[in-house]
Amino acid sequence: MMAASLNTQDVSYGPLFMSVIQLNIFSCPLRDVTASAGSGCPGAEKMSTMCSFQSIGLSSWLLEQCQQLGIHTPSPVQEACIRPILEGRDCMACAKTGSGKTAAFVLPILQKLSEDPYGIFCLVLTPTRELAYQIAEQFRVLGKPLGLKDCIVVGGMNMIAQALELSRKPHIVVATPGRLADHIRSSNTFSIKKIKFLVLDEADRLLEQGCTDFTKDLEVILSAVPAQRQTLLFSATLTDTLHELKSIAMNRPFFWESLSEVRTVDELDQRYILVPEKVKDAYLVQLIQKFQDEHEDWSIMIFTNTCKNCQILNMMLREFNFPSIALHSMMKQKQRFAALSKFKSSIFKILIATDVASRGLDIPTVQVVINHNTPGLPKIYIHRVGRTARAGRHGISITLVTQYDIHLVHAIEEQIHTKLKEYPLGEKEVLKILTQVNVTRRECEIKLESTEFDEKKEINKRKQMILEGKDPDLEQKRKAELEKIKAQKRKFKDQIQSTLQMKKDKQLRKKLQKKHQRQQKLSEKLQRK
Numbered sequence: 249m250m251a252a253s254l255n256t257q258d259v260s261y262g263p264l265f266m267s268v269i270q271l272n273i274f275s276c277p278l279r280d281v282t283a284s285a286g287s288g289c290p291g292a293e294k295m296s297t298m299c300s301f302q303s304i305g306l307s308s309w310l311l312e313q314c315q316q317l318g319i320h321t322p323s324p325v326q327e328a329c330i331r332p333i334l335e336g337r338d339c340m341a342c343a344k345t346g347s348g349k350t351a352a353f354v355l356p357i358l359q360k361l362s363e364d365p366y367g368i369f370c371l372v373l374t375p376t377r378e379l380a381y382q383i384a385e386q387f388r389v390l391g392k393p394l395g396l397k398d399c400i401v402v403g404g405m406n407m408i409a410q411a412l413e414l415s416r417k418p419h420i421v422v423a424t425p426g427r428l429a430d431h432i433r434s435s436n437t438f439s440i441k442k443i444k445f446l447v448l449d450e451a452d453r454l455l456e457q458g459c460t461d462f463t464k465d466l467e468v469i470l471s472a473v474p475a476q477r478q479t480l481l482f483s484a485t486l487t488d489t490l491h492e493l494k495s496i497a498m499n500r501p502f503f504w505e506s507l508s509e510v511r512t513v514d515e516l517d518q519r520y521i522l523v524p525e526k527v528k529d530a531y532l533v534q535l536i537q538k539f540q541d542e543h544e545d546w547s548i549m550i551f552t553n554t555c556k557n558c559q560i561l562n563m564m565l566r567e568f569n570f571p572s573i574a575l576h577s578m579m580k581q582k583q584r585f586a587a588l589s590k591f592k593s594s595i596f597k598i599l600i601a602t603d604v605a606s607r608g609l610d611i612p613t614v615q616v617v618i619n620h621n622t623p624g625l626p627k628i629y630i631h632r633v634g635r636t637a638r639a640g641r642h643g644i645s646i647t648l649v650t651q652y653d654i655h656l657v658h659a660i661e662e663q664i665h666t667k668l669k670e671y672p673l674g675e676k677e678v679l680k681i682l683t684q685v686n687v688t689r690r691e692c693e694i695k696l697e698s699t700e701f702d703e704k705k706e707i708n709k710r711k712q713m714i715l716e717g718k719d720p721d722l723e724q725k726r727k728a729e730l731e732k733i734k735a736q737k738r739k740f741k742d743q744i745q746s747t748l749q750m751k752k753d754k755q756l757r758k759k760l761q762k763k764h765q766r767q768q769k770l771s772e773k774l775q776r777k
């Protein structure tokens with residue numbers, strides 16, 4: 249039974265809708281298109297359907313490109329969205345992880361580009377740098393016959409080189425919002441005034457006001473793109489957004505979401521292990537040992553909550569001679585790319601990452617996802633476990649759940665409409681290595697402290713700002729000022745509310761007084777009679 253008492257309202261999409269409305273994402277009137285759902289068969293997210301790419305309007309040169317990549321039949325999201333996009337419609341699509349959303353927008357954009365090639369034709373925004381490179385690669389591979397020119401604009405990389413590339417009018421620009429907004433603010437050597445397509449991949453992440461808030465940067469970008477364009481929004485976790493937008497939008501865009509109630513793929517075996525907090529690392533080591541003993545060619549992704557934890561776990565696993573590598577936002581960008589590419593090419597079989605790697609990354613060799621911490625939000629869980637069991641492959645996810653996380657698991661189960669099953673792992677084996685694991689972890693923590701990891705975090709932040717042409721002190725001031733303004737706004741709002749309340753109370757009192765007077769008069773009359 250799912251916990252009825254759980255309040256899934258925690259997963260609030262409120263600010264996201266505000267962003268959509270405030271930023272006017274769909275700049276031109278949303279087309280009057282009826283919402284569509286799935287491919288007709290419930291739960292259909294698998295790669296094979298009866299439909300062909302030809303029948304949905306793709307040119308033969310693109311079919312050949314798909315064939316070369318082993319893509320023979322459209323997945324449901326591709327089947328549903330490619331034609332409307334080719335017809336010039338705006339599109340919002342919500343389909344499960346690993347279901348081919350990238351090709352669902354790359355293919356029709358390439359076809360349109362081939363009919364009228366110019367630069368800059370399309371702008372794709374995505375929340376992480378690694379994902380930007382992955383998307384650009386898909387454009388490059390599928391668009392090879394066009395001699396496609398693309399440009400990747402992400403933070404942590406050389407800004408001047410990017411500016412030069414942008415000025416050469418690439419056909420496709422794939423960017424993270426922060427860095428692109430910086431270019432727009434600081435340079436007039438390129439223009440996105442004539443783009444035909446604006447794509448927001450992982451759209452809910454881009455629009456939500458989370459720890460990395462893209463709203464300000466999106467405002468800058470959206471004011472630089474033309475009103476006449478096609479806007480495409482994709483994510484595996486748009487469902488709730490879709491429902492609300494359907495009721496909010498006056499002229500509805502083309503919506504698509506799968507009919508499947510379960511929000512994770514069938515091929516994913518979802519497990520949990522209930523562990524006491526203090527024994528968590530020993531369970532992790534034992535789990536990895538088990539997978540390593542049983543499967544030679546498996547890759548494992550481990551997700552954890554902080555950069556520091558990521559670093560410590562990596563050091564610890566290496567002490568146990570596991571082939572692991574870390575990926576988190578405190579690493580230099582070049583190290584991040586190197587770590588990912590070594591993991592992709594199986595030089596390292598284990599990737600320990602923060603949520604910087606939880607969305608979009610497509611690494612077919614990943615068979616196991618381990619959640620070292622239980623994700624606080626169901627949608628984070630959906631994206632993390634979606635790194636395995638992609639494109640019809642099988643995979644397993646194991647979430648380590650402590651006594652404090654049980655309510656989070658219930659919230660996840662309620663959202664994904666499926667129950668996690670317990671994963672059996674011999675407790676005896678775990679107890680045997682417990683002391684050794686805990687001592688090793690402590691040693692790693694001490695080692696890390698001596699490298700002044702926390703101080704580096706602060707320095708890295710400042711360095712990053714300088715690289716992005718920002719003044720760290722000024723930024724700090726700006727942040728403080730923003731906070732002040734927000735606080736003032738809150739105060740102002742409170743004042744208005746209490747004034748309104750006072751007015752209401754006054755009116756109510758007056759009403760009651762009048763009523764009382766009327767009643768008195770009436771009783772006096774009656775007495776006189």
Ligand SMILES: Nc1ncnc2c1ncn2[C@@H]1O[C@H](COP(=O)(O)OP(=O)(O)OP(=O)(O)O)[C@@H](O)[C@H]1O
Binds near residue numbers: 634
């Ligand atoms: N029609 C298809 N048939 C077979 N494989 C496909 C098809 N379309 C895409 N793929 C492959 O499926 C894999 C997953 O695709 P993609 O990365 O686009 O998934 P996604 O839906 O964007 O997932 P996520 O939500 O995690 O970002 C890729 O390796 C891609 O090459």
